[in-house]
Amino acid sequence: MAVAPPTSTVKAHSSQADDATSPSTHAALNPPTRTREFLGAPGAAAVFVLCHLVLLSFYIACAPSTTCGQGEGVTWLLTTSVKLLAGTYTLYNPTSLTLYALWLLWLVALFHIVPGRWVNGTRLRNGTTLSYKINALPSLIITLATCVAVLATVGRAPFLYLHDHMLYLVAAAFLLSAIASAALYLASFRPGVLLALGGNTGNPVYDYFIGRELNPRVGQFDIKCFTELRPGLIGWLVVNFCSAVAQYDRTGGTITDSMVLVQLFQAWYVFDSLANEPAVLTTMDIVTDGLGWMLTFGNLVWVPFSFSLQARYLALHPLQLGVMRCLGILALQAIGYWIFRSANLEKDRFRKNPSDPAVQHLAYISTKTGSRLLVSGWWGRARHINYLGDWIMSVAWCLPCGFGSVIPYLYPIYFIVLLIHRERRDEHKCHLKYGADWRRYRRIVPWRIVPYIY
Template identity: 30%
Template sequence: MYEPTSTKWTDVYLNEAISLLLITTCPLFLLFYWITYQDFGVSISSSAEALISDGILNFLARCPRPTVASTTAYAAWVLSQAALYHALPGPLHRGPRTPGGRQLLYRLNGFYAWMLTIGFAAVATFGRLIDPTYIARHWGDLLATANVYCAALIVIFYVKARLKPDNAGETLLTGHFWYDLFNGGELHPRTGVLFDWKHFNASRTGGLLLWTLIADLGASDLSFVAFQYQLHGVVTNAMIMATIFRGIIVGEYFYFENCIYGFAAIMPQIWTLQTQYLARYPVDLSNAMTIAVTTAFAAGWVLNHDANRQKSNCREMAGNCLIWGREAQFLEATYQTVDGKKHRTVLLYSEALLVTATVVHRCFRDEARCKEKYGDTWDEYCKIVKWRMIPGIF
């Protein structure tokens, strides 16, 4: 069993309080946004005023609820994606070494699952077998169903971690209910050898693949794209750009599935707020703005993609390569897993780009974990790589 980063009572109770806050507020946050979009014309201020004046219980009475139709549709979605996850061919890839010392195998067939899902949805749409606006029109019911699905998984794997964990070295149980519930107990719960529940839910049931169906289905123009056309008789250039950009990101995610892991309720709701808004309130950008936005996206995508490519290449080549045309500079660090074995890894010189507040949080979180994992070598790395995100500033 691996240990928490701190055992001081102040940190323990702070972690417990933060875990309780996150577990209880995340579903409320998603529902608040749905109510804002559904009942208050996408006005956060009006929605907040109603929350204060009506009280939280009366405000939440507007929340959607699972229906028989939404439950059936969501169950069919999960089962079909589970079948594709299990049955489709794909290369086997070893993940990063776990605290228990294992390197788990993953079958990377997400790109094939993505293409098959898009293809089926396109054919079914043109064949009038499905309504392309179904997800958009029943979004509230599906969101409520997704939250129930998430709650069920949390309970199941909370119990599994206590009764039958896959690996004790990858299971964190502190005896503090909310902290253990938030962490999930097991790092990599699995069924069989290759069915990884964390990877499956992050990328298939509600993560990137469902995000694609909600926001972008290429020529099919499903979901909120179709919903905008149904409401207004037009698909605006802002909607087209948003869906194309997302399609590129999702396609890259699955094509380079070994480099990135991505939620079953949060991601589809929060990451599609733009298309949810545009479906109801169409916006046409000027030609100059369209060019500027497209250029900014292309520059950011190329820079991020190439930085990730060079990082992966440097690790695979143990530093015997070029980065930005220069010989790679790196530190070789050692760390020990709970099985007592020592391992080596390469710490690359790279500077992150500021994208969201989440990235800032992850920056400090990962620094603490790297300090714990690599010790003095991490301190040496920080002396050389002085800036976290913005050179000369932060």
Template identity: 30%
Template sequence: MSKEEKEFGGTPGAIGLMIFSHFVPFYFALSLRYSSGGLYCPSSFDGFIENFKETCSPTWSAFFLYTGFCFLQLIFAATLPGLVIKGLPVPTENNRQYTYNCNALSSWYVTLVLVAILHATGLVPLTILADQFGSVLCVAVICSDILSIIIHFYALQTKQTCRMTHSPIYDFFMGVWLNPRIRILGQDVDLKMLAEVRLSWLLLFLLIVSAAVKQYEAFHTITWPMMLILTAQLLYINACMKGEECIPTTWDIFYEKWGWMLIYWNLAGVPFVYAFQAYYILVNSLRTQKPTEGVSMTLIIVCFTVLFFAYYIWDSSQAQKNRFRMKQRGTYVPRKAFPQVPWNTLENPKYLKTECGSTLLIDGWWKYCRKPHYTADICMATCWALSCHQWPGLLPYFYPAFFTGMIIHRYTRDIARCKAKYGKDWTIYCKHVPYAFIPGLI
């Protein structure tokens, strides 16, 4: 892909996406507060401003909650034990290979223990996130915007830039710095991977746990829809943590620059938008005072079944591909992290050799379609939305719709890159694996 090629519609698209990305989480927060998760339509602009101030004004407690969480994860990233993994050679930096201290699993367990202690002692009850959802959201948005500006201009000032288009707004949106790192307590911490793996998904999990605890305190029960969301997120986030050593070779780390798009969505967008279903269930159960009425146990059972099967494909397919790559580079280290699902490592897998020196896996799940993990991800996202069936509405389905669009766009970007990289070998690969998402269909 040429360094001057623009995506997302160039500068106008970048501006539109930044405006839209700021609008969505705040609209959801106001919807939850004033419309029980339904469509929020204020009677006047003054009414909107008043609602916004009441719900989303930043507070010092929200500031210390959010920044304290981020700082703690930064300290954990620098100090806790983990696997040291080498990333891929970076072409724009003379094929330099960065090292990554993959200790997210340690951070995950330590964070869970610390949060449990803080809650049990009453020092920081888990429900504080649910009580201050809008305020913490506002702090996260402000912090992500400020950090984006700092990172952008620091990279320009220190000349740590690559693949720039020299369109200022577009470059700010996509980023100009590929490998942002800081040294803390004698260790290099990769900020992009920290945000990608921990700040986004760990905060999301804590927000959902906060909603579940809030529901339990109100009704002395956690309903099946809330349990479905909690289980789904626990599986997903635990998988991200236990498989962190596979992430340095992924598209986001190897290719995507750390600009506003990744910074904002990892620090603010993902945790607060993706938590919507849990808070939709919470606010409606509090509104009606009937948390279990209208729950379809048949649908819940179907959702749990689809969730577990989709999770298995998602986890095992990514493990197959990443471990295949790591074995070829001689960097594979067997992990004992829980759970290790069956068929996650391929023995003597089939693959295609390409003229550029890379290999393309055509075995395991990857002989059936080119993106099995994308299909599984969409299925899991749909289960999140269906957990809200108790109180029908449109907004719970925003996430699977948004996620599907994002995945398809990401797929088209990946295909363009692969065609440019592999040439005729990509055509041969597509004959071996003709389907993109669902074998026999598409």
């Protein structure tokens, strides 16, 4: 059995609705949103449509019966996808919807069954502090062990079925994420709900997209934190596992060095993320963003299916790299990981204990809010230096696929757009929070992501 959450935290959570039920208190805690991202509702609708079309196009263009764009460009991808979208596939079927729903139920069951410790999140603006169960890593290990056990006992057939029908699972995830987002939007009108400051515009299209409620929960089950880590990251490795089995089957018993690299890189990233699960509790997604379609689709659909396109491509088009190319790609991955993890650990240690010997030498500026902003070490090089390391790793994941197709490179192309957008969002929020202190900080650390370039 899991250790029970801290009593004080439970009381704080249970009093949240009681403290915010009066109209005056609710209005004060949930002011109307005055600024909108993505150009408001029209931009949100455009992102909604574009994300569906892009992911469908890439999966249709990289089906077992196609060339996955080898020797072709973006124009081929678009024209082929339009033709196929016009009627070749009947995307929705009960089997795929059932399989994806069972996958989510499996993860929910693991959350409740697998033991885990409880940690407190950040203090909310209504004075409460929520507790979160930390057991994503053992849930991942159990899931992968189950996959290995099924492979050893039943054989390759279940995984080959999933690989060959992945497009239908993508469509099922589309539908379920849309339904879940609608349910979350409607539930956010309950009395006493704490809303996200960015999702209370009154426009249903935009609020559905961006997320209206800050911390949707069922008892102690935090839906946003669950969605943030488990369906996407754990699902990503399960899809990769299916691709490895498919390559082994297609090649008559061989796993290429390129497939090994992709599997190792991405598995390491996921294991590292879940091993540091408490760190997600201080991220923008958890602290400030509501849970709407953007986060729901991102974690139920985009992460597991688009981030795994490299393994899918290599399952259909195996590639041997040789020792020297493998070493070069490994070196690039190591550089990216070093920047990403070192920067994040440095900031996390400084936040927890500025007197820690590992960070006490770092220079900082004090702000009127009481916060301290690092101006030396990794964070003196660029204001979001961790994004640089993250993007370098994304490139390393794609290089094992060679340069025969654009399909494996969807992730770094999308990722650079995402990181720049997140950096701009964070800049805006920090400017509002710190005011003149943030302008002073920007003068000391002028570079956004890449030192001396951007």
